[in-house]
Amino acid sequence: MxxxxxxxxxxxxxxxxxxxxxxxxxxxxxxxxxxxxxxxxxxxxxxxxxxxxxxxxxxxxxxxxxxxxxxxxxxxxxxxxxxxxxxxxxxxxxxxxxxxxxxxxxxxxxxxxxxxxxxxxMIKPTSTNNALEDLKQSLESTFMTVTLDQDGFIVDCNQNFLKISQWTPKRVIGKTFWQLFPDNNESEKITNTIWRNLNHGLTWQGEIEKISKSGHPYWVLLTAIPTFNFETNEQQFMLLEKDITKAKTIQHQLEKIAYIDTETGLMNAHRLEKIITKMIEEQRHFSFVYLSIDKFYTLKELQDHPSERNLIIEFTNRMKMYFQDSTMARINENDFVVITPLSEWFIQGFLSYLQQHPIYNGSVAVPISISGGITRFPEDQSTFSQLMKASIATISTVREAGGDNIVSLSKAIHKALNRKALIEKRLLQALDQKNLKVLYQPQVDVASGKITAVEALVRWEDEVIGVVSPDELIPVAEETGLINNIGSFMLEKACEQALIWKKAGFDLKVSINSSVREFRDKNMAKSVLDTLTKTGCPANLLQIEITEKFALEAEAATFITQQMRKLENEGIVFVLDDFGIGYGSFRYMQILPIDTLKIDQSFTSSLLKSEKTQKLMLGMVQLGKSMELTVVAEGVETAEQAELLKSFGCDTIQGYHISKPVTPEEIEILLLK
Missing domain, CATH: 3.30.450.20 (PAS domain)
Incomplete structure (x- = not known):
């Protein structure tokens, strides 16, 4: 060009x-x-x-x-x-x-x-005249038709259009295309799109709202077509319209049912999400007030059914009276949300308003208590999902403190919630892109002084959120269900590394941490054995560490115990991790195939400071030895701790006194010392 x-x-x-x-x-x-x-x-x-x-x-x-x-x-x-x-x-x-x-x-x-x-x-009229005439009559009888000139002025229309739109030819001819539609921003955007398409020689089809002569709305399925008038040698445009007002009315009624809580008339959570999303897109500042009726099901038991319904309706009426001109929704049976620009002190005043305007069951005032949370956009949270999660966290905090209060979380807590939400979002991507890595912390046999095993520990350094510690990562992974993905990743990496060390002449056992959530899958044992087969790793090199919480659930769930037995029979060792801080039970130590007892580092850290701790650890070591279990102490940071644990009869120690978690190459250097 x-x-x-x-x-x-x-x-x-x-x-x-x-x-x-x-x-x-x-x-x-x-x-x-x-x-x-x-x-x-x-x-x-x-x-x-x-x-x-x-x-x-x-x-x-x-x-x-x-x-x-x-x-x-x-x-x-x-x-x-x-x-x-x-x-x-x-x-x-x-x-x-x-x-x-x-x-x-x-x-x-x-x-x-x-x-x-x-x-x-050119179309030859002599050969197609009848067909064209039939087509024209069919269009005239089936559709509303409107013809526009090149500037958008109406030059012709048919009876169907006049009947539905209530216009007369005298009044409508000469009006513009835009005058047929409602005067609002949404309608203006659509009509400008239609006009732009027509002027580019393109057709447009879609559902659109129009207005009649009297201003009443009606809906049509519109097809707008660019044409050419050979008699006047001018560009023209034709609008073919089908009345769909009845179908649209039914659709709107169904949407209303889908989006409205029938008992209170408030919108439901689905509708609320749409409104909040739009407000966020428009960057409108607001407070997201989550209100939950405390001990609701106890109140239900104290009242008969009509009174229970009256309680909800009366509570809703008080919300509407107090939070006038605010957007309100019912989330579930006893939880509500108010979207308002009102100040925090005014929102908290709702509790006093309820006391001054009690709800009665007969002649007796209902002892209603409210736990509420205030989350602001954009200061605190930035998405609907985050607003809901922050509110639920706030309600939990309020109820732990006794309830009947409406509070907002501190900036520090909101920052932590935002980080947690970001971790959830980035974790799935990290798993897809293999951004997680594995470090290994050695365990030393007290008698020989040699490294006999290592614990595989997941580490994640994200390019957006930085280093994510296991204490942050594992709870989020368990909540989101991604712990299974992390477990599979860790298992495969640990097996691959154990085989590499075996081929290099290092007979090291590798421990991985497992969640009870993984073993709720009845195919867990099969998945572990399949991974061993895939990697070629001998089963006796793998150790699986479980917590006391895991053990307590496994004790009651036969299928979990059966899977553990199946893996034990193949040579895999189970380690009871963090012993002493969970759900103490001697019964699961008797039932489950546990080979090793691992005393939690919280005891080791205070070992030299407390005589009581020394007695506790000595007792735990003796308990493990009496049950013919290998006893491991983790969190060992000094030589004095190591010597004392040795004197107690502890078999193995793990901690920074030996080494922090390191790469496989660094483990090999330690092995050669």
Whole structure:
């Protein structure tokens, strides 16, 4: 495209949408835009036409058109129609055609549009007259039709349109396309899109709301089509419309049922999410007030069914009276949300309002208590999901403190909640992209002083949120269900590394931590054995660490115990981790296939500071030895701790006194010392 053509503000798509081959040229005969249809019909390539000092159009194609005729076209404000003129193709073939030309001004330059009205592009009325007439009658009887001129003014319409819209021909002819639609921003966006499509030679179809002469709304399925009037030689547009008001009314009624709580008339959580999302998009500041009726089910038991319903309705009425002009929703049976710009002190005043306007069951006031949370957008949280999670966390905090209060969380807690939400979002991506890595912390046999095992520990350093500690990662993974994914990742990596060390001559056991959630899957044992087979790792090199919480559930769930037995039979060792801080039970130590007892580091850290702790640890070691279990102490940080544990009869120690968690290469260096 030449520099001159770039300066012209004409849409080529419009030119190519015309029903005939066409071009745009200036007064000097230079072609500015050469339509695709013209290129195909006459054989002149665009590169041969555009930007050349001597145009083959005036020299060849239009050589019968005199300069005087060009000047007449340029001076004529209306269309110029020239019948039966000969034009010549690139191969000098002669074609008889008619020309339709129109001058216009673009960027202060006079230009000429020329269309070649070729016979093959014309509909022959003699052969298709009946079919076209039948088609016209069918459209007239089935659809509402409106015809617009090139400027969007109504020039014709049928009886179906007049009947539905309540217009009369005298009143509607001459009105504009835009006057048929509601006067609001949403309608303006859609009608401008339709008009833009039509002017680009494109059709538009969709459901749209219109207004009748009296201003009542109705809905149509609209098909807008660009056409050409050969009698007037002008661009026109046709609107074909099907009345769908009844179907839309039913749809709106169903949506109302789907989005409204029938008991209170408040919107439900689905509708609330849509409204909140829109408010967030518009960056509107608001407070998200979550209100929960305390001990609701106890109140239900104290009352009969009609009173229970009365309680909810009366509570809703008090919300509506106090939070006037605020948006309200019912989340579930006893939880509500108020979206309001009101200040925090006013929101908290709702509790006093309830005391001053009690709800009665007969003649007795209901002892109603409310736990509430205030979360602000955008200061505290930034999405609907985050607003809900923060509110639930706030309600939990309020109830732990006794309830009957409406509070907002501190900035520090909101920051922590935001980080947790970000961890949830980024964790799935980290698993997909294998961004997690595994470090290993060695365990030393007290008697020999040699490293006999390592614990595999997951580490994650994210490019967005930085280092995520296991204390942050594991709870989030368990809540989201991604702990299974992390477990599978860790198992495979640990097995691969154990095999590498075995081939290098290091007979090291590798421990992985497992969640009871993983073993709730009845295929867990099979998955572990499949991984061992896949990696080629011997089963006796794998240790699985479980917590006392895990053990307590496994004691009651036979299928978990059966899976553990199946893995034990293959040579896998189970380690009871964090012993002493969980759900103490001697019974599961008797039932479950536990080989090793691992005393929690909280005892080790205070070992030298407390004589009572020393007695506790000695007792735990002796308990483990009496049950023929290997006893491991974790969190060992000093030589004094190590010596004391050795004197207690502890078998193995683990902690920073030996090494922090390190890479496989660093483990090998420690093994060679």
């Amino acid at each position: 030449s520099p001159m053509q770039n300066a012209i503000n004409i849409d080529e798509r419009y030119l190519n949408s015309l029903p005939f081959p066409a071009l745009i040229m200036d007064n000097n005969g230079n072609v500015m835009i050469w339509g695709k249809s013209a290129e195909q019909q006459f054989g002149f390539a665009t590169s041969d036409i555009i930007g050349h000092a001597t145009s083959p159009i005036t020299e060849s194609l239009l050589r019968q058109l005199s300069q005087e005729t060009f000047e007449q076209i340029a001076q004529n404000e209306n269309f110029t129609y020239i019948e039966n003129i000969q034009v010549y193709t690139q191969t000098n073939d002669e074609i008889t055609t008619s020309l339709l030309a129109k001058s216009f001004t673009e960027n202060d330059e006079c230009l000429i549009l020329i269309m070649f009205v070729l016979p093959q592009f």
